[in-house]
Amino acid sequence: MNTNLKPVIAGFIPLLDSAVIVAAAEFGFAEQEGIALKLIRETSWANIRDRISVGHFDVAHMLAPMPIAASLNLTSLAVPMLAPMLLGLGGNAITVSNALWADMAAAGADPEGDPASTGDALARVIAGRKIPGLPQLHFGVVHPFSGHAYELRYWLAAAGIDPDRDVEITVLAPQVMADALAEGQLDGYCVGEPWNTAAVEAGTGRIATYKQAIWPDSPEKVLGVTRKWADANPDTLAALMRAFSAAADWCADPKNNAELASVLARPDLLACPAEFCLAALSGRIRMDPQSVKDVPDFLTFSGGVKAAPSPVYGKWFYEQMVRWGQVQPSPEAEQEVEKVFSPTVYLEAMGLSGVAIDATVEMFDDARS
Amino acid sequence: MSGGLSILVIDDNKIRASIIEQGLHDAGHDKVIVVHQMEGLVRQISDINPDVIVIDLENPNRDQLEHMFQVSRAVRRPIAMFVDKSDSHSIEAAVDAGVSAYIVDGLKRERVKSILDMAISRFRAFSRLTEELEEVRSELADRKTIDRAKGILMKSKGLSEQEAYDLLRRTAMNQSRKIIDVAQSLVIASGLLGD
Secondary structure (H helix, E strand, O other): OOOOOEEEEEEEOOOHHHHHHHHHHHOOHHHHOOEEEEEEEOOOHHHHHHHHHOOOOOEEEEEOHHHHHHHOOOOOOOOOEEEEEEEEEEOEEEEEEHHHHHHHHHOOOOOOOOHHHHHHHHHHHHHHOOOOOOOOEEEEEOOOOOHHHHHHHHHHHHOOOOOOOOEEEEEOOHHHHHHHHHOOOOOEEEEEOOHHHHHHHHOOEEEEEEHHHHOOOOEEEEEEEEHHHHHHOHHHHHHHHHHHHHHHHHHHOHHHHHHHHHHHOOOOOOOOOHHHHHHHHHOEEEEEOOEEEEOOOOEEOOOHHHHOOOHHHHHHHHHHHHHOOOOOOOHHHHHHHHHHOOOHHHHHHOOOOOOOOOOOOEOOOOOEO | OOOOOEEEEEOOOHHHHHHHHHHHHHOOOOEEEEEOOOOOHHHHHHHHOOOEEEEEOOOOOHHHHHHHHHHOOOOOOOEEEOOOOOOHHHHHHHHHHOEEEEEEOOOOHHHHHHHHHHHHHHHHOOOHHHHHHHHHHHHHHHHHHHHHHHHHHHHHHOOOHHHHHHHHHHHHHHOOOOHHHHHHHHHHHHHHOOO
């Protein structure tokens, strides 16, 4: 009998990987843990950052590097934060315009989206474009502190393309990427689903490669909380994470794909056709209008131990921040990052304290950590 | 002291933008430019070279704008969000009101405080954010009251949770009142009766 539900307000961005938070609120998982979960849809990551910082939101759906950036004081309204739980792995892709894909295909790009092959092909295209007067290729990402930015940059750099000199990278809101590509303002972008599928379905873009191929099983969104809120509400946070864990297991079950897709597609959530949501949920990815590729782990939700963060993941994001000049490296910063991505709070909440987490980073070019 | 500052207002709500523009004019700022669209904004910002930028929080392009301030060669002078960490009250007030401001780095706080205050007060009247948040909070409070009323009925009449809820709903319908009002009366009455 829940006569005393604890209210929690969560901010989220309408993306496919808000699924765990949405399912927790819509299908009773939060209530089962004694929480009245209210969702507020936001229009920008800057708003998510500002509103969690001033206490409008108790928790939020966040890009994995955001709590790190806030804790290292790299953004405005920065407050110390935690990323106590992973809300989804994978889910992003790099989509290019039809024109750019035609050039890449002619340069030998693998139609299956192998990142080494498509990257090399792009490098050849860029080398061939170094003619005076020809503008640089222009790519979009959703935020400077995002998996998208780091995946795109990693992929480019692995092929010998300098992301800061050989191409131009700008920030755009996810829901306008497909239109920007159609209008020729962008030649490509890295974004979460369903905004790659949206360009393919519109006939204006082609998926060149995807996050699951660049860095398999890597964290994308996390639960973000300020340390202040986490310290003041330990029991609520624990209950909330148990609810999210159960919701994530529900989202992971293929027999719920259709129901989940239809809820996410609602006008008050993603406001898009349900088929757009179903592509990544079912792992049947339309690379171009003619070919569908099965990528079962394209986007995965998971409760239990797989949703635990790990300092190994935090450090990978931090290393990218260092690599691209967003932060000066220091031992203090590294310690801070380990704290942000510590699994302790989550494992305790789940009754899994002491369970070993198998977190390794293996990139497509064999770099490991 | 306000002389000479140029202010760019980015707001696609045209009525609100014009009210802010008027307010700034009345306060003696004569260099106020209002834009409603993000298209070509980088060039516009570089042409206008503003000292202060005011933007509504509903604008989905804030991430783009912030990134542009950090890296764009087109923007000549570094711009930072208006944040004085010692003044968390005005930050909260701005976010509550649904507005954010960016200023040229190095500009003295006193020179822009009045501009931000003006924007905050004019935005407040239009704020979707506060309203929405209040709605959510009161909805949550309602939930708690209804849950409590259900608990009272379950205990005193031995009903199941569903039966308790149905009874509340029926009573509300019969009396043409809202469930929350019936629940509230029950909770108060139960408190008076000592349970």
